[in-house]
Amino acid sequence: MQMDRKWQQMPWYDALLYITMVFMSIAVPIAWRWGLMAMTLLCIAAVVKMVATRHIGNSTIDASGRWAFAAIAAFWAAYFVSALMSKDQAQAWHIVGVHLSMLILPLVFMLCDTSLLTQHRIRILFATLTATLLVRFAVRVIIAIVNINNGTPINEIYDVGFEPLHHNYLSLYILTALSFLYGEIIRPRYERLLRLPLWMIFCIVAILVFYIVISGSRSGLIIFALLAAACVTHYALFMHKTKDALIALGIIAVLAFASYLALPSLYERLAETLAAVVSGSSSDVRPLMYRSGWEVGMRHPVFGMGIGDYWPAYQEQLAHNGFVYGFIHYFDSHNQYLETFMGMGFIGLTLQLCMMALPLVAAYMQRRNRLLMTLFTLVYAVSIFFEATLGRQMGVLFVTWWLCILIFATQKDDRQIS
Secondary structure, eight states: OHHHHHHHTSOHHHHHHHHHHHHHHHHHHHOHHHHHHHHHHHHHHHHHHHHHHTOOSOTTOOHHHHHHHHHHHHHHHHHHHHHHHOSOHHHHHHHHHHTTHHHHHHHHHHHSOOTTOOHHHHHHHHHHHHHHHHHHHHHHHHHHHHHHHTTOOHHHIIIIISOOSOHHHHHHHHHHHHHHHHHHHTSOGGGSSSOOOHHHHHHHHHHHHHHHHHHTOHHHHHHHHHHHHHHHHHHHHTSOOHHHHHHHHHHHHHHHHHHHHHOHHHHHHHHHHHHHHHHTOTTSSHHHHHHHHHHHHTTSTTTOSOTTTHHHHHHHHHHHTTOHHHHHTTOOOSOHHHHHHHHHHHHHHHHHHHHHHHHHHHHHHHTSSHHHHHHHHHHHHHHHHHSOGGGSHHHHHHHHHHHHHHHHHHHOOOTTTO
């Protein structure tokens, strides 16, 4: 009843703003065009609220939060400055436009009063992301069943046609949802968002992990292993439940073995990739791409070659290092750290690291939502090692949106709900 009264007492402009936030959480994992539309509606709702209240500014955010938001905007500013220095202006300003949400979303949170976002409502946004991914999985399963009935071989359904979204981006979405679900698992039942029993939450986790497996994302499996290790370590050391943590490890091992039996070819490719990376063998193309990116970046290590100019140099370096297939098909480096280093040098790379580190610092300074921010930072920091995540709208929108939400979650003091 108390929660119902709080919803009823929400002003209409706050309700409008929160609805657009929920839509943003739904739209971004579906398609980047939907995400851009949702961001536009969010900006309109924020302006409407500022006009209705005749107030600009967010007093909820303290100095640590402002620095965290400013770090995101500063990273976009680095793209802007690099574009001014680039010879290929068309390519450079296209990249600046792709990253525009890194300026817009922090400004929305710094200029518009978002105090309506209680800890409970922030968790609803994460639950919305989780529900969106579950619905997406259900739709893909239905489509796969229809295709199998129409004569498509099962191997082609799993390996090629199950999920059109790039698997590394999909795994980033899923792993973010899994980070939220771990926070729900360790809460007492009366504090969980929808009062779900543990067995139901574990079923959701199993579905999402299986989604990663059949998407074919090898990097997603590696990051999931790191995330699971981090969660088990936290559960054993900080929650002081070593026995339950060992049981959880056993369950994860059983699930891994079951998925191996279902799709052994995926794990064979994963083993080959790990062996190639460890041994330095050129049988896997990533070492070649990484070496080429590093060599290009070291030509102008301080300021970079310019975001509009490094791409042709990188393609030529790929061909020079013997990866002709990557040169013909315009492969990127599959590593966001290298992409930033090639385009903006160590200065841009430092700003990118600040964008990742300052929100985490804010969480620990405020002593709020440290676990979720730590897990999200872990997932994001490792995922961009395997994919140039900020090279596409689907990555930029997702990372910037949830980073802004988590920064604000560290600022909002709402102890009676969280």
